[in-house]
Structure formats: structure tokens, C-alpha cells
Amino acid sequence: MNARLVVLVSGEGTNLQALIDACEDEDYGATVVAVGADRDGTGALDRAARHDIPTFTRKVRDFTSRADWDQALADDCQRYRPDLVVSAGFMKLVGKRFLGVFGGRFLNTHPALLPSFPGMHGVRDALDYGVKVTGCTVFLVDEGTDSGPVLAQAAVEVLDDDDEATLHERIKVSERKLLVDTVGRMAREGWTAESARKVRLGQ
Ligand code: GRF
Numbered sequence: 001m002n003a004r005l006v007v008l009v010s011g012e013g014t015n016l017q018a019l020i021d022a023c024e025d026e027d028y029g030a031t032v033v034a035v036g037a038d039r040d041g042t043g044a045l046d047r048a049a050r051h052d053i054p055t056f057t058r059k060v061r062d063f064t065s066r067a068d069w070d071q072a073l074a075d076d077c078q079r080y081r082p083d084l085v086v087s088a089g090f091m092k093l094v095g096k097r098f099l100g101v102f103g104g105r106f107l108n109t110h111p112a113l114l115p116s117f118p119g120m121h122g123v124r125d126a127l128d129y130g131v132k133v134t135g136c137t138v139f140l141v142d143e144g145t146d147s148g149p150v151l152a153q154a155a156v157e158v159l160d161d162d163d164e165a166t167l168h169e170r171i172k173v174s175e176r177k178l179l180v181d182t183v184g185r186m187a188r189e190g191w192t193a194e195s196a197r198k199v200r201l202g203q
Helices: 014-023 043-050 066-079 096-102 122-129 164-189
Strands: 003-009 030-037 055-057 084-087 106-110 133-140 150-157 191-193 199-201
Touching: 003 014, 003 043, 003 066, 003 164, 014 030, 014 043, 014 164, 030 043, 030 066, 030 164, 043 055, 066 096, 084 164, 096 106, 106 164, 122 133, 122 164, 133 164, 150 164, 150 199, 164 191, 164 199
Parallel strands: 003 030, 003 084, 030 055, 084 106
Antiparallel strands: 106 133, 133 150, 191 199
16 A cells, blocks of 8 residues: 655745656555645645645744644644655754654655755855765654754765855755655655664665
8 A cells, every 4th residue: 555645845846746756656655645835835835736636734923832833733744644744845843743743754855964064054054164075865853953863865066166056956856866765665665763863764
């Protein structure tokens, strides 16, 4: 049976699109059952609508506390009974309540080689530091910022003439492939936590 994916988004949604496209192959092993967002009017929500995938939006500002927002987001996700929740460019940190339900099966993608350059500006920070190689990381989300156990990484060369936009675009090509490969393997083969930090794909 296919793994059920809920994908959380905030932006353009090219990672979401890559997952939707991968799920069209019945051997991939997963289906996007819903897309959740923290804001309206994004390309990602348009992509979900084009594929008739149900969507929900929860804005932090509509709640009196962050904890209430966190609970509402968890409830929305839970309605779709996901096996995995994927943060694909979702620009919010979830809290204890969300992780209480989805911890260990909530993954995120980050446009840098963690633990280097966590946070909102991973591409810019890598460029400013002057590294020659950066990349992308798919990891299980914990309570910190981009600090959970790493599932997979891919390296991307930094070119002399790169600016933030050109480098990010090149990273995103790798990121989409890494995310699709990792989610597919988790769906088909499962994963094993060997310790608090080490997770292996497969049983
Ligand atoms: C990705 O690079 C993700 O890692 C970052 O924002 C980008 C989202 O791109 N946080 P998209 O919305 O999937 O096109």
C-alpha cells in the first residue's frame, strides 16, 4: 500500500511538484494526500489545486498563541492520516505539539550541508562564508533549527560567479532529486533510527 504524504509548503512549490510527479509512477510507493500551507496565494498551492490535491492553510496570525497554531496544524495534518509529513520549503518551525504527533516521521529539506549554515539563509550564508562546496540536506525534524538527524545529503559546487539566486537554483535541482529519492526509499523500505543522531534508510 502506498505511503500517505502530507506536504507542507510556503513558496514556489518546485519540491512539491517533484514529489507529485514522482507519485505518478505506481512503483514509487507514495501518494500526496494533502498539501498544507502557512500563507495564501503561493505557487505551491496552485500546483496542488492543478492536481486536485486537497489543501489547508493555517496562518500563525489567526491564532492567539503559537502553541494553538501548532496544535491546529497538527490536527489538520492528522485528518489525512499521513505516514510521513514532508516540509518542502515550509518557512515555519513547528513546536512540541506537532512533534508529539509527527516526530520521527516529519522530514525537511534544507539548501545547505547541515550542520553548516542552518536557518533561513543557508544559501546566502554559505556564499558569504566563501565555501567552495555546499549542497542540500534531507533530515528528520527535531525541536531545534535544522538540527535533526540527517537522512541524506548531496554536494553542489559553488562557482566563482555565483550569486544567491544562481546558487540556490542549482542547489534546488539537487534538492528535488534528493527529496524524491529519500521519500521514495522511506516509503518503500522504511528507515531505522540507530541512535539519537544516526538514521539509516531501510530496515
Ligand atoms: C528550498 O530550497 C527549500 O530548501 C528552501 O526553500 C526552497 C523551497 O523551494 N527552504 P520550492 O518552494 O520547493 O520551490
